[in-house]
Amino acid sequence: MNKCLPGDMSEEEKIHRMIRVNHAGEYGAKRIYAGQLAVLRKHPAGKIIQEMADQEQEHLDGFSRMMAQRRVRPTVLMPLWHVAGFAMGAVTALLGEKAAMACTVAVESVIDEHYAKQEGALAHDHELKSMVQAYRADEKAHHDTALDHGAESSPFYALLTHIIGEQTKLAIWLSTRI
Numbered sequence: 001m002n003k004c005l006p007g008d009m010s011e012e013e014k015i016h017r018m019i020r021v022n023h024a025g026e027y028g029a030k031r032i033y034a035g036q037l038a039v040l041r042k043h044p045a046g047k048i049i050q051e052m053a054d055q056e057q058e059h060l061d062g063f064s065r066m067m068a069q070r071r072v073r074p075t076v077l078m079p080l081w082h083v084a085g086f087a088m089g090a091v092t093a094l095l096g097e098k099a100a101m102a103c104t105v106a107v108e109s110v111i112d113e114h115y116a117k118q119e120g121a122l123a124h125d126h127e128l129k130s131m132v133q134a135y136r137a138d139e140k141a142h143h144d145t146a147l148d149h150g151a152e153s154s155p156f157y158a159l160l161t162h163i164i165g166e167q168t169k170l171a172i173w174l175s176t177r178i
Contacts, residue, residue, distance in 0.1 A: 023063035024175035028085040029056040035089025045097040075175040101151035106164035108143035
């Protein structure tokens with residue numbers, strides 16, 4: 001028997017937080033790829049980055065529809081994610097195609113863990129769980145594509161992925177709550 005204590009979130013609020021953070025994450029991913037494309041659009045990696053960006057747009061559209069249907073407010077940090085995501089993408093792309101791919105590896109590693117936790121917590125919301133599972137598979141594919149395109153050959157790979165991974169975790173924590 002699961003008892004709620006004072007201060008505990010309702011199931012609805014937990015679901016709203018999941019949708020809010022996922023929407024923010026997909027928006028941030030879209031902005032990262034926009035920054036990378038601003039630098040690398042005409043490079044060989046540009047086509048690959050555009051394909052991943054297109055999938056992120058589909059994910060964003062899906063969470064945007066769900067937010068409207070369920071009346072979930074977006075995070076108030078959207079303007080920050082707009083600028084920070086683009087900047088992260090552009091800076092990593094300026095470091096080179098492999099650094100842009102390392103950025104993808106770092107972000108998608110964190111997102112895979114994030115979505116895995118949500119899958120485990122979504123026993124009763126089959127629509128959201130199905131969406132998270134499908135998008136998680138896409139994010140894993142992005143991760144693997146980035147590895148296949150030389151992410152690990154990026155200068156300072158370990159440091160770069162660590163810093164970006166920690167920033168992604170912070171963005172998730174903030175977007176869930178604010």
